[in-house]
Amino acid sequence: MREPNAVDFWRGIALITIFINHIPGNVFQNYTYSQYGISDAAELFVFLAGWSIGIATRGRDGVPEPAGRTVLRLLSRMVEVYRAQLVITAMALAMLAGAALYLDNPLLVEWHNAGPIFSDPIQATVGWVTLLHQLGFFNILPLYVVLLGLAPAFVLLSRVHLGLAIGISVLLYAVSLVFEINIPSWPVEGHWFFNPLCWQLLLVLGFAAHEWRRSSERFLAWRRRLMPLGIVIVLIGAVLSWFNLRPDPLAVPEPRLLFIFDKSYLSPARLVHFLGVMLAFQAVFGLIQPRARWLTRQLAGLGRNSLAVFSVGSVASLGAQLIRFWTGGGIATDVFVVGCGLASLSFTAWFVEWRSRSPRPSSAA
Amino acid sequence: MALSLSPSLLGGVSLALVSCLAFAVQAQSTTPQPAQVQPAPAPAPAHAEIPALQATAPSPDAPDPSLSPECRVPGSKLYTLAKLKAVKKALVEHRAVQVLTIGSNSGGLGTAATYPVRLEDALTRSLPDIEVTVESRGVSGEIAFGAAERLRNQVAEIEPDLVVWQVGGNDALARVDIEDFAQSLAETVAWIKSHGIDVVLVDPQYTASLAKDDYYRQFVQAIQKVAEREQVPLVQRYEAMRYLAGRAISALKGDTAQSGAGFRLADLGYRCMAEHVTRAITVSLLQPDVAPVPATPVPAN
Numbered sequence: 294m295r296e297p298n299a300v301d302f303w304r305g306i307a308l309i310t311i312f313i314n315h316i317p318g319n320v321f322q323n324y325t326y327s328q329y330g331i332s333d334a335a336e337l338f339v340f341l342a343g344w345s346i347g348i349a350t351r352g353r354d355g356v357p358e359p360a361g362r363t364v365l366r367l368l369s370r371m372v373e374v375y376r377a378q379l380v381i382t383a384m385a386l387a388m389l390a391g392a393a394l395y396l397d398n399p400l401l402v403e404w405h406n407a408g409p410i411f412s413d414p415i416q417a418t419v420g421w422v423t424l425l426h427q428l429g430f431f432n433i434l435p436l437y438v439v440l441l442g443l444a445p446a447f448v449l450l451s452r453v454h455l456g457l458a459i460g461i462s463v464l465l466y467a468v469s470l471v472f473e474i475n476i477p478s479w480p481v482e483g484h485w486f487f488n489p490l491c492w493q494l495l496l497v498l499g500f501a502a503h504e505w506r507r508s509s510e511r512f513l514a515w516r517r518r519l520m521p522l523g524i525v526i527v528l529i530g531a532v533l534s535w536f537n538l539r540p541d542p543l544a545v546p547e548p549r550l551l552f553i554f555d556k557s558y559l560s561p562a563r564l565v566h567f568l569g570v571m572l573a574f575q576a577v578f579g580l581i582q583p584r585a586r587w588l589t590r591q592l593a594g595l596g597r598n599s600l601a602v603f604s605v606g607s608v609a610s611l612g613a614q615l616i617r618f619w620t621g622g623g624i625a626t627d628v629f630v631v632g633c634g635l636a637s638l639s640f641t642a643w644f645v646e647w648r649s650r651s652p653r654p655s656s657a658a
Numbered sequence: 659m660a661l662s663l664s665p666s667l668l669g670g671v672s673l674a675l676v677s678c679l680a681f682a683v684q685a686q687s688t689t690p691q692p693a694q695v696q697p698a699p700a701p702a703p704a705h706a707e708i709p710a711l712q713a714t715a716p717s718p719d720a721p722d723p724s725l726s727p728e729c730r731v732p733g734s735k736l737y738t739l740a741k742l743k744a745v746k747k748a749l750v751e752h753r754a755v756q757v758l759t760i761g762s763n764s765g766g767l768g769t770a771a772t773y774p775v776r777l778e779d780a781l782t783r784s785l786p787d788i789e790v791t792v793e794s795r796g797v798s799g800e801i802a803f804g805a806a807e808r809l810r811n812q813v814a815e816i817e818p819d820l821v822v823w824q825v826g827g828n829d830a831l832a833r834v835d836i837e838d839f840a841q842s843l844a845e846t847v848a849w850i851k852s853h854g855i856d857v858v859l860v861d862p863q864y865t866a867s868l869a870k871d872d873y874y875r876q877f878v879q880a881i882q883k884v885a886e887r888e889q890v891p892l893v894q895r896y897e898a899m900r901y902l903a904g905r906a907i908s909a910l911k912g913d914t915a916q917s918g919a920g921f922r923l924a925d926l927g928y929r930c931m932a933e934h935v936t937r938a939i940t941v942s943l944l945q946p947d948v949a950p951v952p953a954t955p956v957p958a959n
């Protein structure tokens with residue numbers, strides 16, 4: 294296994310943050326960094342995914358791997374993520390239905406947009422398997438599936454010129470923002486919670502940051518120099534978030550998505566805030582690593598196995614929500630469910646690595 | 659819009675509303691849907707307006723006969739009223755009314771039409787000659803934690819005349835702090851109203867297994883308080899379904915232990931929702947412009 298590094302460490306932080314924030318109302322939610330800024334862990338997750346693509350599509354010697362292999366690698370990852378999304382959605386549906394039966398509570402089958410799957414199964418089955426119908430909190434992997442589908446194009450463009458990949462990405466982002474283009478949801482009216490046409494920019498920026506870091510001294514120098522700016526942005530974000538200040542979406546000029554704080558379209562304010570967070574916290578891993586090796590090892594372990602950990606976290610957070618509902622919540626329940634959840638994330642990371650280390654009996658049924 | 663603005667049309671619309679409601683209240687038939695009456699070709703009054711028709715307001719305590727039999731609930735258990743200025747203005751100006759529904763779009767198990775489609779039909783029947791379009795959006799997450807923000811963006815995207823909001827389901831199941839929820843709800847309702855858009859709230863469903871859940875009851879009451887304070891009509895789905903559940907129990911001669919009763923009631927709740935919402939809207943439209951808003955009935959515990 295690779296040594297703890299900043300990317301895996303931050304991805305571990307993002308995974309824990311997403312797990313806790315997906316148990317709404319729990320006491321620990323007040324202490325995640327999402328409460329103190331206008332962007333959150335989703336941005337971090339997607340940016341680091343782009344960074345990882347940068348690592349994955351080069352050999353150990355730093356030479357870009359053949360184009361065909363890159364395309365196949367990214368598409369096979371896309372299939373893997375899609376499969377994970379189907380599995381966790383099916384589990385979530387069964388958990389909601391099972392809890393509704395056990396607690397004799399029909400409200401539970403309506404939770405998190407699950408309603409149509411039970412009341413209108415013919416359309417909604419097509420919807421959730423094609424990712425057009427997404428359960429609440431189960432909407433990050435569909436984004437990731439589409440991003441991995443787009444990624445080969447951007448990676449290959451970047452081999453022509455990195456600026457070309459970024460330019461096309463920015464253009465796609467801007468057009469989607471100005472004309473409010475998003476993938477529709479179906480059968481329920483509306484749109485995807487995470488608009489891939491906008492969020493792809495963050496993936497490409499993560500990828501580009503990795504490329505620049507490898508090859509550009511200037512990038513490293515400017516990254517250090519801009520750190521104070523990042524801190525200022527983080528402080529402004531904290532004030533805006535703390536006092537709940539944000540533009541009125543009916544009072545801003547057109548095109549309004551440029552001015553409001555919108556998660557679906559990754560509006561510019563969120564993007565700027567996130568880049569500020571990256572600049573402000575760039576040195577943190579280097580400070581923590583020598584002082585708390587156990588912590589960085591644990592978090593990096595989660596980050597190394599992010600898909601499995603994220604999947605288990607999604608199911609665990611729904612389980613935690615059901616337990617909170619059933620018991621009525623309270624701090625003891627929160628400590629219990631969050632504690633069990635974190636333990637299961639940690640176990641998952643260990644288990645995946647144990648399994649890949651152990652020889653698998655290929656003929657065993 | 660196909661129809662142009664003219665005094666005679668305005669008169670026609672007013673009369674249509676008058677006759678529609680008068681008919682609905684007086685008729686003791688088992689009309690399955692809100693009454694449908696064509697506007698009479700009568701001479702138009704000089705200053706046509708949506709009339710204030712307290713005389714025809716339904717009796718609050720008897721089951722409302724304009725509702726289809728399976729959905730029949732007394733007005734006092736179905737809604738609290740408030741003025742709907744934006745919709746009224748649209749009616750007076752005889753322009754199309756756009757409605758945005760927020761929340762589940764279920765119209766009941768196996769029904770041909772979803773709730774937004776049924777609502778559009780029911781509103782179109784109740785407001786003849788006015789074009790009503792209904793758009794719908796689901797909400798992911800909790801009002802107290804970010805969903806209110808997304809809802810604002812959805813309202814800004816569609817800019818409707820009226821928002822019909824099934825509120826609180828996710829928050830109640832997540833057992834968020836009731837005060838946080840109520841504050842967030844009040845702020846969001848006030849914001850929607852501040853932009854000249856009407857709001858009708860629909861409170862969460864009743865189900866027997868939650869009848870003794872104090873948190874849930876307080877949660878429903880918190881929504882009623884917000885509706886009263888912010889002066890927006892409220893469809894009391896909780897009360898209405900509790901009434902329907904009581905009726906079902908007496909019909910079954912006390913046999914409450916039948917399995918799946920809660921699920922059937924939830925289904926009935928969805929089947930009736932379009933009618934119930936339409937009724938609350940049409941009766942709210944009859945609110946006089948000067949009279950005080952009627953007191954919210956205290957929810958029975």
